[in-house]
Structures are given as C-alpha cells and as structure tokens.
Amino acid sequence: MTDTLGHLLAVQDLDTSLAQLQHRRDALPETSGLRAVEAELGALEAQQADAAGRRAALGATQQALEEQIAGITERRDGIEKRMYAATGTSGRDLQAMNDEVRHLTERRADLEEQELEAMLAQDPVDAELSALSRQMAPLQAQADELRAAVAEQVLQIDAEMAAASGTRAAEAALLPTALSDRYESLRARLKGTGAARLIKNRCDGCHLELSSVEVEKIRALPPGQSATCEQCGRILVPV
C-alpha cells in the first residue's frame, strides 16, 4: 500500500466515522425518551388548558354575579335612605318602596345563591388543576434532565465530528484530484463507501469474493495504482 492509497483509506475511515457520529447524533435514545415525555406533557397541558378555561369561566360568572349583587345592594340602600328620610311621602309610595326593597332583597338572595354555586363549582376544578400540576411536575423535571443529557451528548458528538472533519480535510488534501473526485462520486453513489479494502480475496465494500486471478492481478499492480472492485465498482485497496 502506498501513502496515497493509505490516505484514501484514512479519508474513507473518517467519512465512515463521521456518518456514524451523525447517525448517533440523530438517534440519541434520550431524544426519543424526551419526545415521549413531551407527548405525555402535551396531553396533560391540554387537560390543564381545558380546566383553566372552565375555572376562568366560573370566576367570570362569580365576578358578574358580585357586580349584580353590588348594584342591587346600592339600589336597595338608596330606596331605604329615601324611605327613612321621607317626610310628606304618601303611604302608597312608601308601600311601593317597601315592596321594591323586599323584591330587591329576594333577588339579591337568589343571586347570592348562584354566586355560592359558582364558588363551590370552582373547588373540584381547583382540585383537578392541582392534581394535574402534581402529575406534570416530575415529567417536567424528567424532560429537563433529558434535554440537558441531549445537549451534553450533542456537544460531545459535535466536538468529535469537528475533530474528525479537521483530520479528514488534512488527509483529503494529500490525495491527487482525480482520485479524490473518483472517490467522492463513488461515495455519493454507494452508500457512503467509495474505497474498500481487499482483505484476502474479499472486497470489504460489497463483501463479495473476487476470483483468484483478479486478486493476483490487483496484488501485482505497481504501488500507488488503484484497482476497482468488479462487483461493486469501488476503489479497491489491497491490504
């Protein structure tokens, strides 16, 4: 094996490592774990949003009732003030005011009952919201842990890839252009492997055996001259 073909194999080995690192980066078990936890959290968040919506509606109902009650109280107080201050008011008018006060008192009691119902209806929703929070807390912690683990591994893989890319660039710079071009086009076409070793009588690119005549012919080539695997078309380097 000459230096040139040695550099070619080094480039191929680094390309294989880079592809493996990229695959590892894309298929981290923590990433799929994180997706599962996020899906679970997403379902709980939807339930939480639904409960929060119901809670807000009940709160708004309570608020609206409180405002109505305050209005009625104000009206009733006004009438009562006029009644107590009344001098020269006819008995009929007083009676009408009295009826109005009674009517407003009844109406207010009715609204207060509705308000109480709205308040009581909030309790189970609040309990539901607390239960959801309790359920979500450990999942959120788990998601945070997984996110940190993914980030750490990605950082490490990226560092390994940067180092491998640097070495690859240095090795590739030592290759003659024609060989480099041939390697790149084969690699693009043949699942990332453009150069293969001839190990005994087997091409480690396609794993097929070559005839002994072919093997002898390749091994007899002058140093530095590359051969081609007849089966897969890859650059074959005898080792």
Ligand SMILES: [Zn+2]
């Ligand atoms: Zn082959």
